[in-house]
Amino acid sequence: MNQPNQAVVMASTLYIVPTPIGNMGDITQRALDVLKHVDLVAAEDTRHSGMLLQNFAINARMFTLHDHNEQQKADQLISRLQQGDSIALVSDAGTPLINDPGYHLVTRCREAGIRVVPLPGACAAITALSAAGLPSDRFCYEGFLPAKSKGRKDALKALERETRTLIFYESTHRLLDSLADMVEVWGPERHVVLAREITKTWESIEGRPVGELLAWVKEDENRHRGEMVLVVEGYKANLDEDDISPEVIRTLNLLQQELPPKKAAAITAEIYGLKKNRLYKLMLEQSSDEE
Numbered sequence: 527m528n529q530p531n532q533a534v535v536m537a538s539t540l541y542i543v544p545t546p547i548g549n550m551g552d553i554t555q556r557a558l559d560v561l562k563h564v565d566l567v568a569a570e571d572t573r574h575s576g577m578l579l580q581n582f583a584i585n586a587r588m589f590t591l592h593d594h595n596e597q598q599k600a601d602q603l604i605s606r607l608q609q610g611d612s613i614a615l616v617s618d619a620g621t622p623l624i625n626d627p628g629y630h631l632v633t634r635c636r637e638a639g640i641r642v643v644p645l646p647g648a649c650a651a652i653t654a655l656s657a658a659g660l661p662s663d664r665f666c667y668e669g670f671l672p673a674k675s676k677g678r679k680d681a682l683k684a685l686e687r688e689t690r691t692l693i694f695y696e697s698t699h700r701l702l703d704s705l706a707d708m709v710e711v712w713g714p715e716r717h718v719v720l721a722r723e724i725t726k727t728w729e730s731i732e733g734r735p736v737g738e739l740l741a742w743v744k745e746d747e748n749r750h751r752g753e754m755v756l757v758v759e760g761y762k763a764n765l766d767e768d769d770i771s772p773e774v775i776r777t778l779n780l781l782q783q784e785l786p787p788k789k790a791a792a793i794t795a796e797i798y799g800l801k802k803n804r805l806y807k808l809m810l811e812q813s814s815d816e817e
Contacts, residue, residue, distance in 0.1 A: 539607070539641045540641070541614045542615050542622050542623070542644040544616075544620060546648055556645055562584050566587050570626060596627050596628070597630050619753075621647060625695055659733060664760075692758040698751050716735065762799055787809050791806040
């Protein structure tokens with residue numbers, strides 16, 4: 527076992543190390559220092575990560591850890607960590623565990639009392655969100671939508687009234703189908719931003735109502751190639767409509783049992799993207815009817 531450089535890495539420690547999602551210049555100096563000094567690099571694909579290490583003249587021992595062997599191989603890595611090794615976990619691109627392997631290993635480390643040190647760095651979801659021009663104070667990361675149409679539509683229906691900005695990853699061969707299902711389930715007006723090939727030579731970020739975006743993507747095959755992130759505006763209620771769902775009313779009634787009316791109305795409005803004044807008025811109307 528190599529003696530760890532105390533200024534960079536610590537013994538018996540798992541480091542979560544983000545790697546570039548396209549542009550090699552996006553790797554941090556700290557990530558490079560950790561990769562140089564750890565005893566072992568656990569990589570999703572050692573060939574892919576090997577090229578990254580070679581680019582920065584890093585000669586590291588590597589261990590393959592991917593979705594299909596993680597649960598079986600985690601014990602070996604835990605044992606090495608307990609014996610004093612320092613290990614860096616990397617994925618093919620971006621931050622490990624964000625739609626990449628590592629969850630089982632990190633969970634096992636936490637359970638075993640092994641130190642886990644996360645490094646900040648590249649993440650396609652956050653990079654896309656920062657440039658989408660949609661609200662970023664509240665957002666919901668959903669990963670990949672289901673591959674089959676029925677499962678995808680069911681997932682979209684479940685998110686139909688989600689008021690937070692939604693972030694999805696999507697693959698080249700399913701982009702058109704996913705956009706078409708969004709049009710069918712949510713209607714053509716929901717604003718969607720397609721961030722494609724972020725940080726790479728052919729990077730493009732295009733935002734339109736999803737019906738228009740689908741037509742735009744169909745115009746050019748290049749527009750649905752590469753690595754893609756979809757950033758979707760959250761649900762916005764029609765502020766002129768009087769139709770308030772039974773679910774909203776139930777939430778409102780439950781909250782007002784514990785909270786003052788105005789507070790109950792404000793919280794319910796935040797959950798469902800409605801006007802709090804409209805909900806407060808509804809509560810007053812209900813009280814009047816009961817009398």
